[in-house]
Amino acid sequence: MRGAAAPSAWILWIADIPGEISGVGGGSGRLPCSARSRSLRPRRDRAVPRSGGFQLQLELGSGRASPRPVMEPGKLLSGGASVAAVLPAGGSGERLGSATPKQFCALLGRPLISYTVRALERINWISDIVVVVSLENIETMKSIIEKYGHKRITVVEGGMTRHRSIFNGLKIFPESNLSSCPLQKPEVVIIHDAVRPFVEEDILLKVVLAAKEHGAAGAIRPLVSTVVASSADGSLDHSLERARYRASEMPQAFVFDIIYQAYHQCSDYDLDYGTECLHLALKYCKTNAKLIEGSPDLWKVTYKRDLYAAESIIKDNLSQQVCVTTDMKEDAVQLGFLLHETLKNEVKQAKGKSVFLCKNDNRLQKIFLGQCYNFICINAKKSDIKETQQLVDILENARISVLHPVVLISVHLNVSENMSFSSGMEELAGIKEFAKEVKKKHILVYGLLIHYNKDDPKLQEIINSAAAIISALIKDRNPELIGQLLVA
Numbered sequence: 001m002r003g004a005a006a007p008s009a010w011i012l013w014i015a016d017i018p019g020e021i022s023g024v025g026g027g028s029g030r031l032p033c034s035a036r037s038r039s040l041r042p043r044r045d046r047a048v049p050r051s052g053g054f055q056l057q058l059e060l061g062s063g064r065a066s067p068r069p070v071m072e073p074g075k076l077l078s079g080g081a082s083v084a085a086v087l088p089a090g091g092s093g094e095r096l097g098s099a100t101p102k103q104f105c106a107l108l109g110r111p112l113i114s115y116t117v118r119a120l121e122r123i124n125w126i127s128d129i130v131v132v133v134s135l136e137n138i139e140t141m142k143s144i145i146e147k148y149g150h151k152r153i154t155v156v157e158g159g160m161t162r163h164r165s166i167f168n169g170l171k172i173f174p175e176s177n178l179s180s181c182p183l184q185k186p187e188v189v190i191i192h193d194a195v196r197p198f199v200e201e202d203i204l205l206k207v208v209l210a211a212k213e214h215g216a217a218g219a220i221r222p223l224v225s226t227v228v229a230s231s232a233d234g235s236l237d238h239s240l241e242r243a244r245y246r247a248s249e250m251p252q253a254f255v256f257d258i259i260y261q262a263y264h265q266c267s268d269y270d271l272d273y274g275t276e277c278l279h280l281a282l283k284y285c286k287t288n289a290k291l292i293e294g295s296p297d298l299w300k301v302t303y304k305r306d307l308y309a310a311e312s313i314i315k316d317n318l319s320q321q322v323c324v325t326t327d328m329k330e331d332a333v334q335l336g337f338l339l340h341e342t343l344k345n346e347v348k349q350a351k352g353k354s355v356f357l358c359k360n361d362n363r364l365q366k367i368f369l370g371q372c373y374n375f376i377c378i379n380a381k382k383s384d385i386k387e388t389q390q391l392v393d394i395l396e397n398a399r400i401s402v403l404h405p406v407v408l409i410s411v412h413l414n415v416s417e418n419m420s421f422s423s424g425m426e427e428l429a430g431i432k433e434f435a436k437e438v439k440k441k442h443i444l445v446y447g448l449l450i451h452y453n454k455d456d457p458k459l460q461e462i463i464n465s466a467a468a469i470i471s472a473l474i475k476d477r478n479p480e481l482i483g484q485l486l487v488a
């Protein structure tokens, strides 16, 4: 399959939902301009409707509306303070009830901890990330780092409790900065549970800047249940006024020397039974942490239900963009356009972005780097999957399926009335083998047959049915259905 030349010209439509792709390694949408993603914006005045479809100029625009201060890699604003992160991941996840510690449980085939690491490593002002795992999981962690291409990661052995693991993570930094040492002692250190994958740059920046000013800072959330105290006999002693209290979440950030000193002075009781780093900074270093309201997605994966919830959030985030590709044949272009228009409604008012791409598939790759994980390839002929194979080659070269499974729906038109349904089906049966092969590259290929007649009064009905099937496949991303041929 490799080496297939890119088709002479393709038309692409990209529909995406307004808003941000968060929590899955995608940017918060407000990245510092040095790290911002590039997005596509058709130049409106160039929309040239042509028979069967639009031909628009492609303009690779910046991903942001307003400039942000440029963050120097590994350095924070004002004074060049460096920031590092410690991710405690040394627990056994007993409350989840799985033989595999929850941080290594798979979400869409990828360990939970990889999503959290990705969420931090894509922020270029975090210089180093220390992941603290139990001794028996060090090799597992190293293989995850290699498989998913994580950068700037140091693996450290954990301790019997979370506080002991965090302390081990802090100890890896040198007491003073030696040029020979790969790790530099940061001015500010973020502490973030490895089982909280949905952390965005905004809250990280807020807690770090607040820690720089106050010595410590932590994310908080409103309580959802009232806190009560029970008396010795198990009856209610008193309840707390819920409005006055908050749940302490993560991320937290500290001036490194403060939290390091706090852990050094920490009693064994606190190391073994404590759960709150902010408390240690207060108790041992008289530092009152700044509390910062965080967003609802800062929750920690603790129970099985949290794992299911995390996976469905990730699926939802990945389903936000759809890219419809077709070659220049009129039937395919018209169907592509109608499908794109209908899909925009199907994915709830997605903003349609349409681009026209010439032969240079490098520009196509820039599209792929724009966080699109769902592709619909319209094959003008019912029985061959040439365009789909070419698109798979380009997707593979773009390496976007390394982190997240890519959905590719191979659409086939059953165009002429006199072509019997069965004719050409034997070729299409090959899609099953093709899909099995391509799944190894984390690309999930599904077939969709559309009876297409541009004069059919029921054409829109058929298109609606196709869009509903496509939307379901994209949302479900079920590897068990790959290679199946569905009929709109």
Ligand SMILES: Nc1ccn([C@@H]2O[C@H](COP(=O)(O)OP(=O)(O)OP(=O)(O)O)[C@@H](O)[C@H]2O)c(=O)n1
Residues within 6 Å of the ligand: 087, 088, 089, 090, 091, 092, 093, 094, 095, 096, 103, 132, 158, 159, 160, 161, 162, 163, 165, 166, 193, 194, 195, 300, 301, 302
């Ligand atoms: N000895 C420990 C215990 C916990 N953690 C980490 O601290 C974070 C939050 O702790 P928690 O949710 O309690 O994780 P577990 O201790 O694994 O869960 P459980 O209490 O259900 O066993 C997790 O990323 C966990 O891996 C750690 O690094 N070292």
Ligand SMILES: O=P(O)(O)OC[C@@H](O)[C@@H](O)[C@@H](O)CO
Residues within 6 Å of the ligand: 162, 193, 248, 249, 250, 275, 276, 277, 278, 300
């Ligand atoms: O208590 P657990 O070990 O479940 O998890 C640690 C949490 O307590 C901690 O992440 C926040 O409360 C913030 O400190």
